[in-house]
Amino acid sequence: xxxxxxxxxxxxxxxxxxxxxxxxxxxxxxxxxxxxxxxxxxxxxxxxxxxxxxxxxxxxxxxxxxxxxxxxxxxxxxxxxxxxxxxxxxxxxxxxxxxxxxxxxxxxxxxxxx
Amino acid sequence: xxxxxxxxxxxxxxxxxxxxxxxxxxxxxxxxxxxxxxxxxxxxxxxxxxxxxxxxxxxxxxxxxxxxxxxxxxxxxxxxxxxxxxxxxxxxxxxxxxxxxxxxxxxxxxxx
Numbered sequence: 001x002x003x004x005x006x007x008x009x010x011x012x013x014x015x016x017x018x019x020x021x022x023x024x025x026x027x028x029x030x031x032x033x034x035x036x037x038x039x040x041x042x043x044x045x046x047x048x049x050x051x052x053x054x055x056x057x058x059x060x061x062x063x064x065x066x067x068x069x070x071x072x073x074x075x076x077x078x079x080x081x082x083x084x085x086x087x088x089x090x091x092x093x094x095x096x097x098x099x100x101x102x103x104x105x106x107x108x109x110x111x112x113x114x
Numbered sequence: 115x116x117x118x119x120x121x122x123x124x125x126x127x128x129x130x131x132x133x134x135x136x137x138x139x140x141x142x143x144x145x146x147x148x149x150x151x152x153x154x155x156x157x158x159x160x161x162x163x164x165x166x167x168x169x170x171x172x173x174x175x176x177x178x179x180x181x182x183x184x185x186x187x188x189x190x191x192x193x194x195x196x197x198x199x200x201x202x203x204x205x206x207x208x209x210x211x212x213x214x215x216x217x218x219x220x221x222x223x224x225x226x
Binding site: 004031033035042043045048050055056091093095097098099100101102103104105106107108 | 156157159204206214215218
């Protein structure tokens with residue numbers, strides 16, 4: 001398996017534009033997590049899914065953020081409209097369930113909003 | 115919000131020395147995991163210790179867990195320059211959740 005695949009690796013966009021980040025989890029993993037990493041706030045859990053269903057979205061900062069998982073092999077994180085303070089590295093991770101197993105991370109998407 | 119706080123925030127040592135990082139957390143846990151992150155890369159899982167375990171080893175890594183103190187430590191023995199990275203603890207709450215919450219991390223620099 002190629003691991004968790006995120007795209008794009010880098011994204012530069014203007015304030016007010018819509019941004020869509022994409023993630024393909026490892027096949028067979030039924031949990032998917034979206035994290036945001038900044039120097040100031042560290043690694044924050046935004047939302048996680050189990051069997052394509054959002055379980056906990058309490059970390060989503062604002063209504064401008066939304067995440068979907070239409071099927072077991074694809075998830076998106078959308079920011080609309082984007083703001084400079086959204087600049088961060090966004091990670092996707094997948095797992096068979098963290099009660100007993102580790103999470104596997106993608107390489108991240110570095111988002112810069114100017 | 116972050117569950118774990120790590121100490122120290124940064125650590126610099128020479129190759130061959132041991133590195134110890136500590137993690138404290140706030141609530142009861144099911145397990146605690148340690149991850150490593152090289153600069154500009156994703157996180158890589160190192161080791162998982164369950165709440166009923168006190169110590170675990172993996173190669174040059176030794177992890178301890180003290181649930182009474184809500185703390186864990188990661189020891190890297192005989193460190194190498196290639197161990198230079200950030201190290202994070204992450205916890206899964208003991209109740210019915212798979213929410214994986216990360217600590218603040220320790221930046222380790224190993225000088226050759």
